[in-house]
Amino acid sequence: MDISRLAIGLSKAGLEPSLEELRDIFWLAQQITLASGNDPARLVSTEASAAIVGHAAEVAIETAHGSLEETAERRIPVESPQAEAKALYGQAPDQIGRKAAAGLLRVRGVRPLPEPIAISRALRSLSRKRHGNAMVMDEQTTAERIAATGVRDIVYRPAMERWFDIVILTEQVPSMVAWRPVLQEFERLLQLQRGFRTVRTLELKVQHRTVAARRPDGAILTAPELADRTGRRLLLIASDCTSAPWRDGRMGDWIKSLSSSVPVSIAQFLPRVLWPNTAIGFAELHARSLTLAAPTARLQIRRPGWAVGEPGIPVPVFAMTPKMVSDWARMTISAGNAWSVAALIPFSDDEEPARTSAHGLSSRARVDRFQASATTEALELAAYFSVVKPLTPPVMRVIQSAMAPNGDAVALAQVFLGGLLYPVTNKEGSGNPDDVVYEFHAGLREILTPALTSRQFVDIHLALYRFLQELSGTPFDFFALFADPEGSEQLPLEAQPFAIFSRELASRFGMVPISARERQLHRVAALAISSPLQGRLMFSFNSAHVILELLPGRMDVIQQMLDRASRKPDIDLTKKLATMFAPAELVHELRKCEIDEFGLCELVLEPELAIYPWEIAFSDDGSRIGMFAVALGFTRRIQLDVPMVTIAKQDGIVMALEDPVAVTGPARHDLRDKAEAIERILQPIAGNVAKTIGMDSLSAAKWMETNSFRFAHVVMRDEMPPLELRDLFEQEQAHVAKLFFSASSIPEFIFFERPIGASHVIALLKAGVRVIIEPVSNVSAEETLAFSTTLYKRLSEGRTLIEAVRDARRSQAALGSNPPLRAFACYGDADWSLAGKSEVAKISPSLPPGPSELKQDDIDAPPEVKPVTAWPFPTHMRPEKELYRVKVFISNADYKELGDIIRDALSMSKIQLRFVKDVIGGKKFGHVSPVNLRSIRHSELVVCVVGDDAGFVAHERVGAFPRTLAESVYEEAQKQHIPVEILVRVPSPADFDEQMALHRRLLDKKYVTPYETGDDLIWHLRMMVGHLLSTGKM
Amino acid sequence: MTHPSNWKIFCGTRVPVDKLVYLPAPPPWRPYRAEVEEGSERSWPLNAEDDERLPSITVRRGLAFHATSHIIDMVNAALYLRRPLLVTGAPGSGKTSLVDAIAYELRMGAPLRWSVTSRSTLREALYQYDAIGRLQQEQSQGSANIGNFITLGALGTALLPTARPRALLIDEIDKSDIDLPNDLLNVFEEGEFEIPELRRLGDGDPVEIFTSDPSQHRVCVKGGRIAAHQFPLMILTSNGEREFPAAFLRRCLRLQMPNPTGQAPEDDNDNWKRLDAIVALHFDAEDRKEAKHIIEEFKQRAASKTALATDQLLNAIYFVMSSKIESGIKRDQVVQELTRELMNANT
Secondary structure: OOHHHHHHHHHHOOOOOOHHHHHHHHHHHHHHHHHHOOOOOHHHHOOOOOOOHHHHHHHHHHHHHHHOOOOHHHOOOOHHHHHHHHHHHOOOHHHHOOOHHHHHOOOOOOOOOOOHHHHHHHHHHHOOEEEEEEEEEOHHHHHHHHHHHOOOOOOEEEEEEEOOEEEEEEEOOOOHHHHHHHHHHHHHHHHHHOOOOEEEEEEEEEOOOOEEEEOOOOOEEOHHHHOOOOOOEEEEEEEOOOOHHHHHOHHHHHHHHHHOOOOEEEEEOOOHHHHHHOOOOOOOEEEEOOOOOOOHHHOEEEOOHHHOOOOOEEEEEEEOOHHHHHHHHHHHOOOOOOOEEEEEEOOOOOOOOOOOOOOOOOHHHHHHHHHHHOOHHHHHHHHHHOOOOOEOHHHHHHHHHHHOOOOOHHHHHHHHHOOOEEEEEEHHHOOOHHHEEEEEOOOHHHHHHHHOOHHHHHHHHHHHHHHHHHHHOOOOOHHHHOOOOOOHHHOOHHHHHHHHHHHHHHHHHOOOOOHHHHHHHHHHHOEEOOOOEOOEEEEEEOOEEEEEEOOOOOOHHHHHHHHHHHHOOOHHHHHHHHHHOOOHHHHHHHHHOOOOOOOOEEOOOOOOOOEEEOEEOOOOOOOOOOOOOOOOOEEEOOOOOOOOOOEOOOOEEEEEEOOOOOOOOOHHHHHHHHHHHHHHHHHHHHOOEEEEEEEOHHHHHHHHOOOOOOEEEEEOOOOOOOHHHHHHHHHHHHHHHHHHHHOOOEOOEEEEOOOOOHHHHHHHHHHOOOEEEEEOOOOOHHHHHHHHHHHHHHHHOOOEHHHHHHHHHHHHHOOOOOHHHHOEEEEEOOOOEOHHHHHHHHOOOOOOHHHHHHHHOOOOOOOOOOOOOOOOOOHHHOOOOOOEEEEEEEEOOOHHHHHHHHHHHHOOOOEEEEEEEOOOOOOOOOOOOHHHHHHHHHOOEEEEEEOOOOOEOOOOOOOOOOOEHHHHHHHHHHHHOOOEEEEEEOOOOOOOHHHHHHHHHHHOOOOEEEEOOHHHHHHHHHHHHHHHHHOOOO | OOOOOOOOOOOOOOOOOOHHHHOOOOOOOOOOOOOOOOOOOOOOOOOHHHHHOOOHHHHHHHHHOOOOHHHHHHHHHHHHHOOOEEEEOOOOOOOOHHHHHHHHHOOOOOOEEEEOOOOOOHHHHHEEEOHHHHHHHHHHHOOOOHHHHEEEOHHHHHOOOOOOOOEEEEEOHHHOOOOHHHHHHHHHHHOEEEOHHHHOOOOOOOEEEEOOOOOOOEEEEOOOEEEOOOOOEEEEEEOOOOOOOHHHHHOOEEEEOOOOOOOOHHHOOHHHHHHHHHHHHHOOHHHHHHOHHHHHHHHHHHHOOOOOOHHHHHHHHHHHHHHOOOOOHHHHHHHHHHOOOOOOOOO
16 A cells, blocks of 8 residues: 555545645444445445545545455445545644634524634734732642641642733714624624733713713713723724724824833724725834833834824724734734734814715705715715614614525615714613614705615515514514504504605605505415525414415426525525415405406506505315415515516517427327417407417527517417427426527517416516416316407407406406416506507517518428527627627536537627636546636636536635635636636436535535536526626627 | 454444444554443443433533444544544534434443633642632541542543543533643553642551542552553544644544535535435424425525534424424524524624
8 A cells, every 4th residue: 555645645635634634534434344344335324515526536546546456354445534534633733723724613593793703813922921920829738838848838820811901992883883793793703712810991082172982881980091001902992993083083082192102003993995084094103112012102103105203092903814913913913024004193272174064965965975985885885874763773673684685784874974874862771882873964864765666665674574573572563564444552662763654755765555455465474484495485474374285287387486495494484485476365355356257367567656466376175275275375576677678669579489398290280280270360469470380499599599579479289298398398497588688679569379478577577578368277278269269359459458358357268268277367567568669669660581481481390409609698698899808707617518608608709718627536638727718818708617616726726725616716806806607516316415515516506507417507697698798898 | 352343343323332342442552541440430321221310411522423434433543543533523513412313322321521611720620629618627536538628620531541432522622721731641651640738648557538420439549550451442523623742633633524514525414415314313303394494594504515514403403392382483583593693703
């Protein structure tokens, strides 16, 4: 056994075991082999992150070569040592100090102080010890002395204690509301560190001319009291340095009074990028301490040109990042040549800086000023707050955690610092800063509120509602916050003040329920989101539980979402699911206000309501509540503001799509007959109608790239496919829905004869389609014809969509079908009608050549498919530049196959593709090296496609830990600010476990787009490039 | 030497067995430091009756601990390699119970415990010497046997020679003074220490001193040196509040406790199978049926990344089962209080 080769293999895999560890591994492997004889690798499989599969194989081959001659008993399973080392030691010990720390900590929620452990490590250099003033009895020496001399005497010795005391000084300013969690965490961290003798917090009180430190009991501590001649006290002013004393010099004076006796430093809460907005400015000075904890006045200072001779006191300052804290700590103990950043704090006898008073500002000017300096997160937060009144710090935190769960204290602090708010009252005059009520300056709410969507308005109030319910302990109705026909006493005392303002605003967000629907909406709002269990969706519904069972079959999209949700708990996904289904009780409610005999409620995109039932179908056998909501039962109004492509102006098309599997037999004739029938009835409203017969969805998509229509009717086979082919059909359906995205402009009206799934419908609506008709489940040809005949007839008569759909349903019902399950669902504006658009249709100049010729052609022959060399995107997305460089990273042993797919998808004259390959197992391809990674700076877009293997970078260790290709590429691209797309194949259940684990790790990343098949990949790539082109990012 | 077909000594079966006899000799670099002197061996449980006589907390935890295959593998690796096992994990994931589960199943006797605080020192864990007490006695009675004033601490007791390793829990080591982990290193490596007060007496007669082990109150020490025969099984728990020096980590095996209320892949908790198993260990089928909605609700909240600990669920079920409180709003409120989120409780 060649151990050195194994060691090399291990270090390639990112593990650097020490001699002791190797020794342990070998010994243990041997024990296990002796004991079990069969499966020594058991220990391996337990480690979830078996990220080293590929290498394990590689190393195994190499080492197996060397050890073939060894006796069987000495054969140590090569795969186990490395994985074992991982399982046993987590990582190579040298990396433990750096990388593993994050893995050790598993804290949920946002930490107020990022990287607390690293900061704590940075402070470690301050935790030195010395003999203190306190004396302790030395038991041992005492006993010995008495034993030796017989004299009863006690011997004392000085106790060892930590060197430094830390005094944190805080200010009583409004933004402390935001900083308090940070401050508490910082304090806790200092306490936990146990590296300081004492950690105390004092408050700085701003008096008329001076600043003074105040003890918790209110006593004022003068500067000499704070000073410490023994050089053991560190004063830390924890502040955002924005309050008046910092600017007008009172703070500078105060620091100066202490500076000769004690080291004073500033712990700045704001990140360094925001410092220029504060009193410390760019902090371009540097300070060095020549003795241990030298008082501030005795620091050696390095000044930039402008600061030479400038009055003011230089004070070391650090932000709450490990690097800056470490610099400061090393400076304090005067370690080596350690410089810390410092800022110049002005004195009050300085010329008063010309400060514009914020008092007389107009509300518009205030907002402008805020917008100019605040980050996006802070702007959004201010808008969220603008719809809530009264505004207290706890309420702000609740709203921030609900609306921007990853937001930090910086965003909240900026809202306070932005001059938008002023404190109104302090309830009962208590000293608790959480009781202070803040109000926006006059006119500001009106400016900030319009930035919100109704969805956000609802979300904010849902958060508030939950908070109020917890606060009051009494359940009340969500909608009582907005409208309360039965009087305010229904609301608990705590919620009443909020309701007054919310009601004022509610109508502006379409939240006033219309009388008939009022009660139903009450109930919907009480719907609590819960997680799916075994294919079921559970609702808490006014505290009772309603379990909604999904019908098998039809809801594959939903089922997939459920599966995903149960695999990986994701509140967003669950929320989405919950909003997709209406509980059965609600359906009953809706039945009472029945609209027509079908039991279908056509409340289609009603503009006044933010929450509304969209379209609901239910079975009615009375015995059990086996109902389900079609597509979006309850949802909020979807955002239709950014259609992706323009809507086509004229003409219609009937597409008879061939099933991917059934290409022979009578199917074609059926299709042709159906298509012709539809063509006849579509003609009155669409004018010229083209037909394509017998294409599969992919060739249809290619054809659509150059043709566009206002109306599209997609004819498909009506019988259900055999069970074993279900999957193929599902895929095909997904493609049919995506088909329209490749069109050069999007149709206004689409009729699908077979269900395509709710999620696709949404995507199409978002893309700009106005009306979509789609059956709930498969409907027979006869009924489809009856329905569509009436529908098109009524539409051509100028009826609105909802009227036409109702009539069409009646004629379908005349055939005696089972309505709820065989109904056509309709998505779109209820008032949509043909009439409004007729002028547009009239000005149609000439037909595009493709389809009109087709019409005369033999319809059995598939239309000529144009080669894909043409620009595959709508013309308005045509790139400005001559050449775009896209760098494509492919991780796959089957590199060539994927490469072809990508080239096919993106091949166009204007885009130059540069392929970089990844290697697995030492094959002959090129490889991804740091050089290759860095070279992406010459490209406009970086794409990384990860295939069957998980894209493990073979020999590269980027940083300290082996990274997959996708992760390395993403990081590098982020670093260089180049748009990057990471596409990762969703593993099939047949894949190896190890691969699944690695894939899952990748797929969990937010920036990863999953794909399943090659077609999927093509579609994603095109969408992606198209999007970049259209948004001008490229 | 015969081996069982399975190399694992600890199997997580919650049934006491004498499998420790199959533990192979330690690796050559961690040899026995001393032999067990005749007549100085401690006693450990030999049969079911003895098992019941262990401290009730050990029995209870031993019967209710649910081990995953990852936990089992790491415990066995620690047993084989004679290395300490550093256990990290979410609150309520069973870090502290692990030692009881092992001691119970492997009949190691009552586990020794050392709860670390910021003031804990290595010396206090090794032994305590009551110099003043001895002085007093000597003053009043004329003579005082030094052995009566020395008591071995948990760690010191664990290092006493015995053929069957003792189990030792060093709880919340991350709360310790910053220097403690470094102080421990040497003891981990050498498995022996000296008591200078006894060493001073020379190699003459052995001195009888006190231990922290209830099954072996006193032990004879010769020359002030205490060295282990079998390394004790040391379980160190940490809440991850601080990081440890690399040298310390290198000497420990590390186990991230799977979280019964988590759904990450490493929690081995698909479909809450582990949480269900744990509840099933504490309550019978009837109780579980009655408390079904509490369990389901708990799972939903846990799934939505709320920080919850398993004890909260167990407490809630126990409360509902034992208090016979009528179901309704009142009960729901209490249950809600019991299962309040651990972090951000007052946002």
